[in-house]
Amino acid sequence: xxxxxxxxxxxxSRLGKVIDRVRRRSLFDIVTVALGxxxxxxxxxxxxxxxxxxxxxxxRLTVEPFRSVFDDHSLGSVLRNTAIIASTSTIAAVVLAAVxxxxxxxxxxxxxxxxxxxxxxxxxxxxxxxxVGWVSLLSPVAGLxxxxxxxxxxxxxxxxxxxxIRVGSMxxxxxxxxxxxxxxxxxxxQPAFQNLDPALEEAARVSGANTSTMLRRVxxxxxxxxxxxxxxxxxxxxxxLFSIPMMIGKPAGIxxxxxxxxxxxxxxxxxxxxxxxxxxxxxxxxxxxxxxLQRRMMKRQRHAxxxxxxxxxxxxxxxxxxxxxxxxxLSYVLVAAIIPFGGLLYLSTQKFWxxxxxxxxxxxxxxxxxxxxxxxxxxxxxxxxxxxxxxTLAILVATIVANxxxxxxxxxxxxSDGIMKVPATISQLVLGVGILLAxxxxxxxxxxxxxxxxxxxxxxYIHLASFTANAAVGQVxxxxxxxxxxNRASPFRTFRRIQLPLMTPALIGGWILVYVAxxxxxxxxxxxxxxxxxxxGYRILSLQDTGSYPExxxxxxxxxxxxxxVVLAVTFAFNRRTSSR
Amino acid sequence: xxxxxxxxxxxxxxxxxxxxxATQSANVEGAAIExxxxxxxxxxxxxxxxxxxxxxxxxxxxxxxxEGEFVVLLGPSGCGKTTLLRCIAGLEVxxxxxxxxxxxxxxxxxxxxxxxxxxxxxxxxxxSYALWPHMTVAQNVAFPLExxxxxxxxxxxxxxxxxxxxxxxxxxxxxxxxxxGGQQQRVALARAxxxxxxxxxxxxPLSNVDAKVREQLRVELVxxxxxxxxxxxxxxxxxxxxxxxxxRVIVLEHGRIAQDAPPAVVYDRPASRYVANFIGNANEVRxxxxxxxxxxxxxxxxxxxxxxxxxxxxxxxxxxxxIWRPEFGTLVSASExxxxxxxxxxVHASLFAGAHTTVVVEVNGLxxxxxxxGRDIPDVDSVVWVHVPKHHLSALxxxxxxx
Numbered sequence: 001x002x003x004x005x006x007x008x009x010x011x012x013s014r015l016g017k018v019i020d021r022v023r024r025r026s027l028f029d030i031v032t033v034a035l036g037x038x039x040x041x042x043x044x045x046x047x048x049x050x051x052x053x054x055x056x057x058x059x060r061l062t063v064e065p066f067r068s069v070f071d072d073h074s075l076g077s078v079l080r081n082t083a084i085i086a087s088t089s090t091i092a093a094v095v096l097a098a099v100x101x102x103x104x105x106x107x108x109x110x111x112x113x114x115x116x117x118x119x120x121x122x123x124x125x126x127x128x129x130x131x132v133g134w135v136s137l138l139s140p141v142a143g144l145x146x147x148x149x150x151x152x153x154x155x156x157x158x159x160x161x162x163x164x165i166r167v168g169s170m171x172x173x174x175x176x177x178x179x180x181x182x183x184x185x186x187x188x189x190q191p192a193f194q195n196l197d198p199a200l201e202e203a204a205r206v207s208g209a210n211t212s213t214m215l216r217r218v219x220x221x222x223x224x225x226x227x228x229x230x231x232x233x234x235x236x237x238x239x240x241l242f243s244i245p246m247m248i249g250k251p252a253g254i255x256x257x258x259x260x261x262x263x264x265x266x267x268x269x270x271x272x273x274x275x276x277x278x279x280x281x282x283x284x285x286x287x288x289x290x291x292x293l294q295r296r297m298m299k300r301q302r303h304a305x306x307x308x309x310x311x312x313x314x315x316x317x318x319x320x321x322x323x324x325x326x327x328x329x330l331s332y333v334l335v336a337a338i339i340p341f342g343g344l345l346y347l348s349t350q351k352f353w354x355x356x357x358x359x360x361x362x363x364x365x366x367x368x369x370x371x372x373x374x375x376x377x378x379x380x381x382x383x384x385x386x387x388x389x390x391x392t393l394a395i396l397v398a399t400i401v402a403n404x405x406x407x408x409x410x411x412x413x414x415x416s417d418g419i420m421k422v423p424a425t426i427s428q429l430v431l432g433v434g435i436l437l438a439x440x441x442x443x444x445x446x447x448x449x450x451x452x453x454x455x456x457x458x459x460x461y462i463h464l465a466s467f468t469a470n471a472a473v474g475q476v477x478x479x480x481x482x483x484x485x486x487n488r489a490s491p492f493r494t495f496r497r498i499q500l501p502l503m504t505p506a507l508i509g510g511w512i513l514v515y516v517a518x519x520x521x522x523x524x525x526x527x528x529x530x531x532x533x534x535x536x537g538y539r540i541l542s543l544q545d546t547g548s549y550p551e552x553x554x555x556x557x558x559x560x561x562x563x564x565x566v567v568l569a570v571t572f573a574f575n576r577r578t579s580s581r
Numbered sequence: 582x583x584x585x586x587x588x589x590x591x592x593x594x595x596x597x598x599x600x601x602x603a604t605q606s607a608n609v610e611g612a613a614i615e616x617x618x619x620x621x622x623x624x625x626x627x628x629x630x631x632x633x634x635x636x637x638x639x640x641x642x643x644x645x646x647x648e649g650e651f652v653v654l655l656g657p658s659g660c661g662k663t664t665l666l667r668c669i670a671g672l673e674v675x676x677x678x679x680x681x682x683x684x685x686x687x688x689x690x691x692x693x694x695x696x697x698x699x700x701x702x703x704x705x706x707x708x709s710y711a712l713w714p715h716m717t718v719a720q721n722v723a724f725p726l727e728x729x730x731x732x733x734x735x736x737x738x739x740x741x742x743x744x745x746x747x748x749x750x751x752x753x754x755x756x757x758x759x760x761x762g763g764q765q766q767r768v769a770l771a772r773a774x775x776x777x778x779x780x781x782x783x784x785x786p787l788s789n790v791d792a793k794v795r796e797q798l799r800v801e802l803v804x805x806x807x808x809x810x811x812x813x814x815x816x817x818x819x820x821x822x823x824x825x826x827x828x829r830v831i832v833l834e835h836g837r838i839a840q841d842a843p844p845a846v847v848y849d850r851p852a853s854r855y856v857a858n859f860i861g862n863a864n865e866v867r868x869x870x871x872x873x874x875x876x877x878x879x880x881x882x883x884x885x886x887x888x889x890x891x892x893x894x895x896x897x898x899x900x901x902x903x904i905w906r907p908e909f910g911t912l913v914s915a916s917e918x919x920x921x922x923x924x925x926x927x928v929h930a931s932l933f934a935g936a937h938t939t940v941v942v943e944v945n946g947l948x949x950x951x952x953x954x955g956r957d958i959p960d961v962d963s964v965v966w967v968h969v970p971k972h973h974l975s976a977l978x979x980x981x982x983x984x
Contacts (some may be wrong), residue, residue, distance in 0.1 A: 482672050483711035485698035487776070488728040494699075497724070501715040 002199040028492035032404045036416030039397055043419050043459055046434030050277060074255070075279075081249075082256040084170070089177035092237075092323055094231050096178065097185035100329065102219070105193035107316045109325035124564040125337050126520025127180045128540050129556035131247035133340030134176060136347035136553060138167035142354060162178060162258070168252020176244050179336045184237050184464075186472050187509040192226035195475060206277040211316060226471070232290040233467050239283050240428060242523045247544070257283060258428075258523075266407060266526075276433075294470075317434050341560060347553035365554035376543075376555055379534040386450060386535065387518035390457035391465075395511045398465035399503065403495060406473045418467040428460050432527035435459060448530045455516040456528045464517060468510030472503035508570060618681070619780040619812035620646040620669060625678035627664060638664040639675065639748075640836035648779070651803075653823040655832035658860070662816045665833070666782050669814065670705050683779050699728075705782040708789065710769040712757040718768050719744070719753040723886035725776040746805065747771040759891050763794040770802070774809060783815040787822065799825055813892055821858045824848065832856050850892055854902055863904040864949045867979060870899045877914045878976050884924055884947055889974035900979040907950040909973035912940065912959060913966045923968040931958050942967060 003201035103109045125133075137145045140162040150160050165172070196219065209217065220227070242258040250259045257279055264276040318325055347353060351362045369376045400422060423431055435456045440447035446455070476499055478480035484494040500507075522537030536559055545551040627639040628828055640662040654662040667673040668688070669680055676847060677690030687696040696887050712721055719740055726736040744750040747767040758767055766786065773781050782968065787795045803826060807814060817823055823830050824844045832839040832847065832855075840852040852856035854865075868882035878891045880903055889903050915921070925944035926949065938958050940951045944967060959965045 083622070436945045477709070477711070479709050479711035480713060482670075482698065482708055483705070483713070483772075484668050484724070485672065486701075486703065486705040486724040486782075487772070488699045489724070490699055490728075493728065498713055 011105045012363065018335070026491060027179065028490065032400055035410055036401045039462065040416040040419040041400065042455070043422055046431065046438040047422070049438040050434040072275075075260075078255045078257060078260045078279075080237065081170075081254055084243075085174055085177055085256060086235065089174050089181060090231065090235045090238045092174075092178040092180040093234050094185045094189075095183050096332075097189050097230060098223075098227060100182075100332070101186060101189040101193045102215075103325050104331060105190065106196075106219075106430050107318050107322075107325065109318055109322050109329070124516075125560045126340055126516065126536075126556075126563060127241075127243040128247055128520055128522050129344060129479050129560050130180070130337075130340040131176065131244050132347075132540075132549070132552055132556045133343035135167055135248060135343075136353075136390070136549070137339070137343040138165050138172065140166050140168075140458065143167065143345065164361050166252070167248055168254060170254065173244065173249055173254060176248065177238060177241060180241065180244060181234050182336075184513070185234045187468060187506070187513065188226055188230040188233060189223065190509075191471070191475060191506050192223045196222055207479070211318075222384050229294055229471060232294050235286070236463075239286065242428060242576070243520065244268055248520070262523075277280055324329070342559070344553045344556045346562065347550055348557050350550050353549045365550045366558075368551050369554045369558055375524075375534055376530075376539055376551070379536050379539040380558065380562065382450070382453075382534060382553075383536040383559075386454050386457065387515050390454050390461065390518050391511050391515035393454075394458050394462045394465040394514045395469065395507055397506060398462055398469040398497075398510070399500070402466060402469040402473045403499060406470075417466065417470070421463045423460055423463045428521075428523040431460055432456060432524045435524075438525050448532055451535055453525060453528050453533060453535060456524045457514075457521060460521070460524045461514045464513040465510045468506055468513065469503070472506035472510070473499070475506065478504045512567055512570060515566065519559065519563050583853060585631060604660075606683065610632050612819045618645045618647055619650075620644075620678075620814065621681040621687055622669070623679045624869070625665070625668065625675050625680065627668060627673070627675040640670065642833075642836070642838055643677075644831060644838065644841060646780070646812050646814060649812060651806055651813045651815065651826055651828045653817060653827035653830050654829055654833060655820060655859070656839075657818055657825040661836035662818075662833050663784055666705075666784055666814060666816050670703065671696060671701050671880065674797050680790040682970075692951055701778040702778055703782060704776060704778040705784065706769050706773040706774045706783045706786045708867060710757075710765045710786075710789075712741050712765055712768055712772075714757050717754050717756055718760075718771075721768055722756070722771045722775050724744045725772060729776060743771045743775045744827055746774070746808075747801075750766075761862075762790045763798070766794070766798060774805065776809075777809065778811065780812045782816070783813060783814055787817070788819070795822075802826065818928075824860075830860075832859060841926070848906070849973075850890075850891070850975060851904070854904070854979070857904050857975075857977065863906050864907060864910070866947060868901055868903055868976075870901055870976070873897055880976050883947060887974055888971055889976040890972060891976040893978060895976060895978070901976040902975055902979045903976050905969050905973050905975070908937075908952040910949070910951040910967055910969045912951055912953060912957075913968050915966055917968075919964070922971060922974070923966050926965055926967045928959050928961050928963050928965060933958070971977065 085427065104117050135143070137143050140146060143165075146163060146165060149164055153160060153164075167446045225349050230380060240258060242262065245259045246262065247253065249256060255263075261276045261279055264272040264279070348365050349360070350358070368374065369380075371377060401413060401420065403416050405417035435452070436447075438444075439452055439455060446452035480502070481494050481498055484498045489497065519536060521535075522540055525535045525537040526541055536555070539555065540552060543549075617722065618828075622645070623643045625642045626637070626638050628635050628637045630636070640661070642661075642665060644652070646853045650673050654665060655813055656662050664673060668675045669682070669689065674695050675688060675690065678688070679686065679690070680688040682701050685696075685702070686692075686694060687701050688694060713724075716724070722743060723736055723740045726739060731739070741750065744753055747770055749764060749771065751759065752764060752768070757768065760768065766789075769786065773783075787798055790798065799822060813822075813826075815826055827844050829841065830844050830847045831841045832852075840847055840856045841852075842852075847856060847860055851860065857863045866882045866884055866887075868887065870878050871881045871886065872879035873895060876890060876892075877888065878901075879886055879888045880897050880901055882903060891901075895901065915925075915962075924944045926944045929941045929943055929948075931941070932939040937952050937954045939957065940953060942949050942951060942965065958966040
């Protein structure tokens, strides 16, 4: 805003003008802007290090790295694999998320508290752990499901030595991608359905529309902005996903962009940062388009906003489909969490992983995981604490910055809000390298410290917080904040008393996303963690490397119980607060 | 006389309050302070671009709202009334002009002063009520006191008082989502009143509730304003609402003030055809001015030569429209018919509405409506005589388009 609250004669010098402008702003404004600038700096500084390292070789500008990428003939299959997996899994995940959100929020198929938590279930089990679970079940030779299936088929006279399902196939990869990224779409779509004015649907009903016409003509258009947002966010996550292809695709020879970038960065010394970045630019272009699109949509229309006039929703009766709908909801929990967790449990109780199965309970793996002074134990404690700090910081900062970007339309606010989405676009590996290069040496000297890991997780996952915070900010109707303003509430008080409480449901979703991402992360910590500052992701990679699958499974079980308890505790605490209203 | 004398109206009738509010206000606490304008606006302009076309939302508007005065901004959607209100509240920044609230300069285009909304001493009631869904009724209403750092004990007492005043003391612990539209309305009103601001803005606050509740809330709002003696600027597109509530009605047309006068004056002596047609029904007949005398003109029309009152300066030969309100016409028998301003008419239809009946007649092919409270309704197709007293005929320049 060009106009100042207090008119004072400003000094003729430029510095004087700047000081004058700063003095006129409230403390909250200044803190907000400073925070935005600090975050933008923390994100851009490492990237600058990486880009400089890519294009400047021995002090000269060069395109050499790009040429080497395009000389690599296997790149075609990498791009093809990535495109197929990312597009199919994104569409499947968004459709599934929309169906789930609708069933949970607007129909009589909802199953109380279960309905609310259910789509968060895959968040409870980190993707890397779930991947290990699926490996233990579907490994061609030793996978439990394959073993059992072969036994049954053997009894029928069909003899096989491996299979019938191969964990490292495209179908299984797409399936696991979909299951893994679905919650990212759900956290955006659920509030959209929850806050959709039921009068819209009721109006369609009384106009003679049946359920499918109503969904097609009224509900869908009304949530279209959220649907698009969900599509964009999920697509970006799908492209950048590393854990599933690393644990499952790579051993089977299916390379995607993220695993190929990882190879460029880790299989040689010194790392091939140039080609890695060149490959990442594909992802970058896609994501910039996404950010621009989402911003346009938000500007053009805000269909599903919370108005001051809120009504109790009426639920759609599904009739005989209700049982089927509930079955769908329950089967998802089964596939996304219970089955892989079962696989983890089974493998964690095996002393050795062999071609035959026994259900003897062996606790040696768990004893190893919890061994006092053991590396695995230390890594879990570190992850729990560092993840908590990173997630809380991320959601707070993202909310404050998103709020500024939306409310005042300030350039600094919008710019830093946009920058927070940049990490989603950069492969986390590249980001990790950048952070390592930028903050290890002087003047920061954070190499091998816990603050470096917190900073890394914060930078790598702030975009999750930012996307949720933006959706949350956009959902609070302008009149609600204006009503606070005319009641003499300062911008800070309006934020604290009105916007923050109203955004809390969405923000809790965002916090959980960042926390679970941090705990389950193996990409960033693979680079930033050292044997002195071990975290779970680092430990998982070293256990996979040494082939210690039973202990890896035991770690997976413990991590899953860890994240589950946090997510459930937070969700229940919040549910009690809302239901008491 | 009340502070209303300071208002910008030209007509002497403006100082006469039909509601007797002038005598009341002297008794109320706060009126003892020297009467000063609670809102003063000069030369305000605001335009914005909609699809690259410049729209003048507010086009050189000046107005003054006196202590304890109830001013209604009336006009169709898109006339700039809500933008004007939001500029006064500080929610939008005008391009130029000045705004003073309670004697304090809150906006000046020349001095580049813009006090943000939370630093202005006023309150506002929103069209959607804007109740905070995460707070109880009591918390919603207590918020304005919280921001003013009112001591807790006093705040509690005042919340209880205003909840009782608005008749929702039994709902204090409910959340807005549990309330009916009318109840939410009252909460919004209570929240606007609780801090006892001298100026309260209303942005079509009654447009979302049903007619019966709306009528009752209007009565309560007028009573409340009597009692608390705040100044109100009230935006509406409902002319009946405007008439009932206002000490003064300001009719807006494309961002400009079309008329600024007490309701009775706006109704009886509309400044233009736009105003006449926007407020109530009017019978019209076109004509040409043939004689001019002070405050009086004679007009040649299809109905013969009519002598009418005219507030605007008219010259012989000007094209005019003569208008009169349906209830000022009377149906008489042939023997009662006077020489002037009486015409033979044929009855087309009669619409009985309980309190009154609208009779549609035709004079020389010209349709005309007469509203009568009598029960002596002529039969359809019968022939009657219509009479309109001279002082109820107004001649207005025929150059303004209909709203």
